[in-house]
Amino acid sequence: MSARDNILARIRSQSGKAGLTTNADLEAVRAHISSRERGPVPTFAMHDPVQHFIEECARLSTTIVEVGDISAVPLEVARYIDRASLQQRCVGWEEFAALDWQGTGIQYDSRPATGDDLIGITGCFCAIGETGTLLLLGAPNTPKSTALLPETHICIVRKSRMVPTMEDAFQLMCDEIGEPPRATFFVSGPSRTADIEQTIVIGAHGPYRVHVILIS
Amino acid sequence: MQVQSMHFKQTASSKLNDAVLQTALKKSKGKFVDGRALGVAQIDNWEDIRTFAASMRDRVIDNLDAYLLEFERNAIRRGAEVHWAETAEEANSIVLGIAQRNGVKTITKSKSMVTEEIALNDALIGAGIRVMETDLGEYILQLAEEPPSHIVAPAVHKSKEQVAELFMKAHHKPRLTDIPAMTREAREQLRSHFLGADMGISGANFVIAETGTTLTVTNEGNADLVTTLPRIHCVVTGIEKVIPTLEDFATLIRLLPRSAIGQSIANYLTLTTGVKAHGESDGPEQMHIVLVDAGRTKLVGSDMKDMLRCIRCGACMNHCPVYQNIGGHAYGWVYPGPMGSVLTPTYVGIENAGDLPNAATFCGECQVVCPVKIPLPDLMRKWRERQFDMQLRPFSERAAIAMWGYFVKRPALYSFATRIAARVAALMGGREKLIHSLPGIDGWTQGRDMPAPEGKTFREMYAARLAAQKVKT
Amino acid sequence: MNVGLFVTCLVDLVRPNIGFAALKLLEDAGCTVIVPAAQTCCGQPGYNSGAREIAKTLARKVLAEFRHCDYVVAPSGSCSGQMKLHVVEDLFKDEPEEADFRALAAKWYELSDFLVSVLKLDKLGDKFDGSITYHDSCAGLRELGIKSQPRALLAYSGCALSEMQDAEKCCGFGGTFSIKLGEISTRMAENKCVNIGVTGASAVVGGDLGCLLNIEGRLRRNGDVTTKVFHYAEIAAGMAD
Numbered sequence: 049m050s051a052r053d054n055i056l057a058r059i060r061s062q063s064g065k066a067g068l069t070t071n072a073d074l075e076a077v078r079a080h081i082s083s084r085e086r087g088p089v090p091t092f093a094m095h096d097p098v099q100h101f102i103e104e105c106a107r108l109s110t111t112i113v114e115v116g117d118i119s120a121v122p123l124e125v126a127r128y129i130d131r132a133s134l135q136q137r138c139v140g141w142e143e144f145a146a147l148d149w150q151g152t153g154i155q156y157d158s159r160p161a162t163g164d165d166l167i168g169i170t171g172c173f174c175a176i177g178e179t180g181t182l183l184l185l186g187a188p189n190t191p192k193s194t195a196l197l198p199e200t201h202i203c204i205v206r207k208s209r210m211v212p213t214m215e216d217a218f219q220l221m222c223d224e225i226g227e228p229p230r231a232t233f234f235v236s237g238p239s240r241t242a243d244i245e246q247t248i249v250i251g252a253h254g255p256y257r258v259h260v261i262l263i264s
Numbered sequence: 265m266q267v268q269s270m271h272f273k274q275t276a277s278s279k280l281n282d283a284v285l286q287t288a289l290k291k292s293k294g295k296f297v298d299g300r301a302l303g304v305a306q307i308d309n310w311e312d313i314r315t316f317a318a319s320m321r322d323r324v325i326d327n328l329d330a331y332l333l334e335f336e337r338n339a340i341r342r343g344a345e346v347h348w349a350e351t352a353e354e355a356n357s358i359v360l361g362i363a364q365r366n367g368v369k370t371i372t373k374s375k376s377m378v379t380e381e382i383a384l385n386d387a388l389i390g391a392g393i394r395v396m397e398t399d400l401g402e403y404i405l406q407l408a409e410e411p412p413s414h415i416v417a418p419a420v421h422k423s424k425e426q427v428a429e430l431f432m433k434a435h436h437k438p439r440l441t442d443i444p445a446m447t448r449e450a451r452e453q454l455r456s457h458f459l460g461a462d463m464g465i466s467g468a469n470f471v472i473a474e475t476g477t478t479l480t481v482t483n484e485g486n487a488d489l490v491t492t493l494p495r496i497h498c499v500v501t502g503i504e505k506v507i508p509t510l511e512d513f514a515t516l517i518r519l520l521p522r523s524a525i526g527q528s529i530a531n532y533l534t535l536t537t538g539v540k541a542h543g544e545s546d547g548p549e550q551m552h553i554v555l556v557d558a559g560r561t562k563l564v565g566s567d568m569k570d571m572l573r574c575i576r577c578g579a580c581m582n583h584c585p586v587y588q589n590i591g592g593h594a595y596g597w598v599y600p601g602p603m604g605s606v607l608t609p610t611y612v613g614i615e616n617a618g619d620l621p622n623a624a625t626f627c628g629e630c631q632v633v634c635p636v637k638i639p640l641p642d643l644m645r646k647w648r649e650r651q652f653d654m655q656l657r658p659f660s661e662r663a664a665i666a667m668w669g670y671f672v673k674r675p676a677l678y679s680f681a682t683r684i685a686a687r688v689a690a691l692m693g694g695r696e697k698l699i700h701s702l703p704g705i706d707g708w709t710q711g712r713d714m715p716a717p718e719g720k721t722f723r724e725m726y727a728a729r730l731a732a733q734k735v736k737t
Numbered sequence: 738m739n740v741g742l743f744v745t746c747l748v749d750l751v752r753p754n755i756g757f758a759a760l761k762l763l764e765d766a767g768c769t770v771i772v773p774a775a776q777t778c779c780g781q782p783g784y785n786s787g788a789r790e791i792a793k794t795l796a797r798k799v800l801a802e803f804r805h806c807d808y809v810v811a812p813s814g815s816c817s818g819q820m821k822l823h824v825v826e827d828l829f830k831d832e833p834e835e836a837d838f839r840a841l842a843a844k845w846y847e848l849s850d851f852l853v854s855v856l857k858l859d860k861l862g863d864k865f866d867g868s869i870t871y872h873d874s875c876a877g878l879r880e881l882g883i884k885s886q887p888r889a890l891l892a893y894s895g896c897a898l899s900e901m902q903d904a905e906k907c908c909g910f911g912g913t914f915s916i917k918l919g920e921i922s923t924r925m926a927e928n929k930c931v932n933i934g935v936t937g938a939s940a941v942v943g944g945d946l947g948c949l950l951n952i953e954g955r956l957r958r959n960g961d962v963t964t965k966v967f968h969y970a971e972i973a974a975g976m977a978d
């Protein structure tokens with residue numbers, strides 16, 4: 049009898065159930081799972097996700113700016129970098145490589161981030177209004193490391209991809225992709241820790257800064 | 265982790281007199297308690313969410329075998345290897361085996377309470393493998409060679425001066441004075457380890473049956489670096505962590521960070537399903553999930569099964585007036601506070617942790633704040649019942665209860681005894697009406713006087729009043 | 738309407754004045770009060786020490802003594818919580834006697850709750866001259882929702898109430914905890930006394946004698962002989978000193 053057998057057998061006998069897990073047991077579990085039952089959602093989360101998202105960003109220390117069109121992104125990135133006195137070199141996802149970076153003097157490397165890169169530019173699968181959260185799904189051309197390794201993470205969010213709650217984000221993911229990819233990454237603000245004397249310090253192991261560019 | 269729970273009373277005593285700890289406890293109490301209150305106030309249907317979450321966890325615990333099998337099926341389908349471990353030794357041997365088979369020299373690790381239970385680090389280090397804790401609190405404790413004192417904020421008992429001292433010695437750099445600088449230095453020190461590690465070990469806040477996903481909830485980003493960068497990812501998790509669906513995670517994540525420290529959400533929620541896909545630059549080549557029993561099955565189907573609902577938020581200990589005064593180390597094992605008082609006897613034996621379920625006034629604060637409505641005082645009382653039935657308490661306690669039980673059931677005898685006691689004690693109290701010491705209740709009189717009884721019992725005075733009224737009429 | 742008075746073992750032994758204050762409040766409000774002579778204890782000390790059978794025996798004894806009353810009233814949140822909650826939901830759950838205990842629980846009230854919520858008392862004859870602060874005993878508060886009721890009675894008595902920091906925090910009594918883990922218990926009592934001191938109140942008031950003895954014991958050991966300690970019933974009945 050393997051450890052697996054022993055553990056399952058003990059669970060069964062402790063629960064007062066005879067024998068092994070039956071197909072009926074497994075079918076019942078699958079039936080419940082496919083019902084996709086949602087728990088209660090707080091009232092505030094149901095209204096105006098974009099407005100909520102902006103308010104939550106303030107609470108999380110995520111800076112946020114609205115622009116009209118994707119073509120305005122390189123200019124906003126340049127402005128942000130200048131204001132924060134950062135380097136003009138960025139790595140980023142493939143989908144933004146064709147924007148007019150040269151015009152703003154920014155070097156945009158379309159490749160996954162390494163430990164030496166300081167600014168990472170990503171998009172997101174969707175954003176969640178309730179909590180000011182970005183959902184990034186890892187894939188060959190959308191690596192999570194670009195949002196994680198650099199000190200500064202700039203995320204481009206389209207308003208059309210804003211959903212009210214995490215449940216809605218999962219629904220969208222299931223509708224469009226089916227199953228979660230290997231890396232399903234929810235980001236809410238720059239990294240932080242309060243492990244020393246419960247004093248919050250922004251910038252632990254993940255980025256120090258998260259800047260959202262919201263596209264109408 | 266080594267069990268020190270049998271020394272609870274002595275350790276608690278020294279903690280009460282530990283000035284650095286007392287300052288730390290006061291600070292953290294304010295942050296955690298006030299923080300949670302503010303966080304909960306944002307939610308208009310908090311009680312409904314708690315009720316739903318409790319029943320969701322119950323559904324899983326009552327069908328744990330089926331949910332684990334469904335999780336395993338989906339995890340394997342997505343490319344993970346699933347291992348089962350009945351004991352701590354088995355779990356350590358599995359993880360060590362994975363490391364050795366793959367020529368692993370360095371491991372980075374994110375915080376996992378179950379790995380503290382099984383003492384995984386010791387097993388790996390003993391075999392010559394380098395293990396770096398990356399959660400800042402756990403990193404500090406690794407340097408200090410101390411166990412965690414809290415499940416969410418493991419180094420809450422340390423002052424910044426103590427941390428500065430540790431960093432100066434370990435990093436060979438000038439002593440720092442400010443907390444942001446210390447955090448930055450830790451980040452810099454750990455960076456190269458993150459990037460160079462062969463294997464990453466994480467726990468799992470939950471695992472999702474629907475998708476075969478394991479997940480971590482962190483603020484620092486260390487769990488992400490631990491689970492994304494190395495070529496092997498090993499998740500070690502208790503079997504009770506399984507939840508049915510992604511939606512259920514969305515419910516629980518409304519409760520967990522708020523209950524822990526009042527955050528509306530934690531910075532990084534990292535759901536990991538399977539191995540690096542074709543063409544992906546990120547991600548491990550091998551994904552191992554170790555499902556650990558180590559005593560959890562004892563609770564399944566038992567009168568303490570509610571404890572398995574626990575989502576490890578730490579709210580119970582944060583609000584416990586006993587914990588607030590003595591800190592986590594006094595409890596002597598991985599889990600402090602009310603949840604520790606229930607789990608520690610379960611996992612290490614009541615004979616090794618006898619004082620823990622008694623270290624409570626049953627004030628009920630823990631039950632009020634538990635996001636999944638675990639009736640913690642009732643569970644601690646059940647441990648007291650077991651101790652009573654097994655005659656584990658000291659003789660003096662058992663004798664006192666027996667004697668009290670004998671008298672209190674017999675009204676006439678009780679009346680007689682209490683009249684004597686009231687008079688004697690009133691005499692002892694003297695003019696001050698205070699008793700300064702009384703054999704048998706040293707625990708009280710060491711720190712307090714005992715206000716003396718009035719001298720007669722209510723029952724006798726009332727009987728006399730009735731008799732006088734009868735005489736009048 | 739006859740009201741059975743459950744005096745509580747601590748009041749009986751240590752401070753009958755509280756029992757007589759409860760009696761006076763009930764009689765002044767028009768109740769016919771019965772005090773079953775053989776009552777001793779609700780069983781909670783045994784229950785919380787794990788002695789289930791003793792606790793059940795005592796609960797049965799209380800049932801036998803009080804079942805004929807229209808109401809049962811006790812000047813204690815912890816005894817009332819024992820009889821209303823633990824006896825019904827734990828000790829006799831799914832047993833034949835559960836219905837009887839449920840019926841008893843339905844007519845059992847903590848004193849201030851009975852006076853304010855059932856009798857709808859809206860004034861009191863006696864006035865208390867002095868500033869007070871109030872300690873919310875845990876069982877009354879969290880098991881029975883006793884919070885506003887004692888404060889209402891104290892307001893009717895004309896008390897100037899100054900709320901302390903952490904009024905709802907446990908004072909450290911916890912029954913036998915106060916002896917078994919006396920050092921921790923003393924520290925908790927000390928914390929409570931500090932908070933009382935900050936209010937500058939001349940008296941601390943509460944609804945459970947166990948808490949009051951614990952608090953008073955620490956005050957006096959600290960050398961504080963002036964801060965008075967009262968049960969709200971004593972103040973409301975004009976029997977506070």
